Amino acid sequence: MNRFRPLILAAVIILSGLLAYGLWTRPAAEPVDSEEFSAARAVKDIEVISKEHHSVAHPEERAAVREYLVQRLEQLGADTVMQYRYDSLTGPKNKHVVYTFDAVNVLAEFAPADIQDPTYLLMVAHYDSRYSQPMPKDTVWSYGAADDGYGVSVILETVSQALKYRQDWKQGIKVLFTDAEEVGMMGMTAIWENDREVFDNVGFMINIEARGPWGPALLFETCPGNEKVMDLYAKAAEYPFTYSLTTVVYGFMPNFTDFTIVKDEIPGMNFSTIADINHYHTDLDNFSNISAKSIQHYGAQIEPVTREYLTDEVYADRDFFKAEDDTVNFTIPVLGLFNFSKGQYMVLNIIVFILFLLVFALEGVRGRLKAIKVFKASLAILGIGIGVLVLGELIAYLCALISGAKFKLFGVMHGVSFDNVAMIVSVALMALICVAVYISGRNKAIRKVSGSMRASAASNAAAKYAFNSLYGTLALMFFLSAVLLFALGENLMFFIPLTFAAAALILYRLTSLKLWMLCAIALILLHAFSFLYALAMALTIGAFGAVAMLAFFDIMVLVPMADIYLSSNKK
DSSP states (O other): OGGHHHHHHHHHHHHHEEEHTTTTTTOOOTTTTSSSSOOOHHHHHHHTTSSSSOSSTTTHHHHHHHHHHHHHHHHOOOSSSEEEEEEEOOOOOOOOOOSSEEOOOOOOOETTOOOSSSOOOEEEEOOOOOOOOEEEEEEOOOOOOTTTTHHHHHHHHHHHHGGGGGOOOOOOOEEEEEEEGGSSSHHHHHHHHHOGGGGGGGGEEEEESSSSSBBBOEEEEOSSSSSHHHHHHHOOSSOOBBBBHHHHHHHSOOOHHHHEEETTTSSSSEEEEOOOOTTTTTTSGGGGOOOHHHHHHHHHHHHHHHHHHHOOGGGTTTTTTTTTTOOEEEOOOOOOEEEHHHHHHHHHOOOHHHHHHHHHHHHTTTTTTHHHHHHHHHHHHHHHHHHHHHHHHHHHHHHHHHHTOOOTTSSSSOOOOHHHHHHHHHHHHHHHHHHHHHHHHHHHHHHTTTTTTTHHHHHHHHHHHHHHHHHHHHHHHHEEEEEEEESSOOHHHHHHHHHHHHHHHHHHHHOOOOOHHHHHHHHHHHHHHEEEEEEEEHHHHGGGHHHHHHHHHHHHHHHHHHHHHHHHHHH
């Protein structure tokens, strides 16, 4: 059995990576003739929308897109389609944009039958493309195929699906296609400030954006007090992909959407794809670069959420979603969505912390661990982690220098065409170096007892080295988890590996089965691959230092666990 363990471990690593990146966990694009939400049908709308640049600096082309959208809404059978015009708006200064322009929002209503004064779901996407984006070498214009052709097309297809069960509606739909979002959300701001009555009967909102043309559709932001909003998402969404941490991080970033204007008063969700930043607001955001699979993933989440909202009369209460508390939520591929109230998450942390301290204490009492060695290991890992952080930012700086891009320390960076490759290769090399250094230290520990008369001395030395290394990292994660929990209420990047590793250690000591180590490795990898991918795509190579440091901590949990799994059966 022992000789097969390396192959089994390698298979688990590869399979975890494939599952985490969604090759098997996100839906395939449905064809045109499908009865379900179809990315192929949505693509047809994008093809029309993205034929030409249609920014505020292209009034004729933008008007053509608007006319097409009005026709599509009328074809769907909207009860009313109205246009809200706002003249002589002034956008941010840029040498390539018309400073003063008109913005025209399109609003359509689909009311439920035989219900007086219904509550509405508001679905929002902007139809203007980016006016311009200065890049390192020249200035480019976006065709808006993803940003925000994805949002517009997903809404049209979702409404089309919803109309099939209109007789079951307890709530209605309002569709708002905003103008001038790319120049400071001017369209949404104008209708919010001047025609507030549009929103009076709205109980819930879904905003759809796209920051890149591919990858999973991420629920990256919710309203304050999102407890009931996330309950709806957890109940209805298929193939969920979300981290409550993204809402926290997004709040610190200089980015805004139409949802930003209203989220404090209208509960809702904000979706977006986030890869690849180099397509964002450039001429690469065109029809040839769209991803039908990404569009389908929007639909897999948004269409069932829409269905649930429209057909359950409980949502007729316009104050239904109002809540004081936020949830802590995260997605682990295969396992799905985990959604906890703040109180539940605090209790879960306390339980894990107690269990970790208990197993740590028992290991010490039995003489398997020495606290001083664990402490030294924690300090060493922390020091190396800080070094990795600095080195990661240095790599980002060198990539910017080579590409001619503007370097932003821990900021979103455009213009590095090989950013994903650079990050993946760097993390892979770091993993190999960590394994090599670990093996070197392990061999050194074995050599110290090479003269012992006991045959098991080498095995015991190797085991002690593995456990000291593992507990050193886990003790550091324990401390960082506690700090982040009380500072931000979010600590999943450390808490999840700590939880799985601690559980595996307890079960291993109780049963002597190394299978628990393999299970924990798989679960930690599923989390790490998925979370670090989302983090790297969201923050870009400008924040590679932070991504690399988190990856390093995960690696320093995984390597000794793998060693324990691969070693002899002696405990």
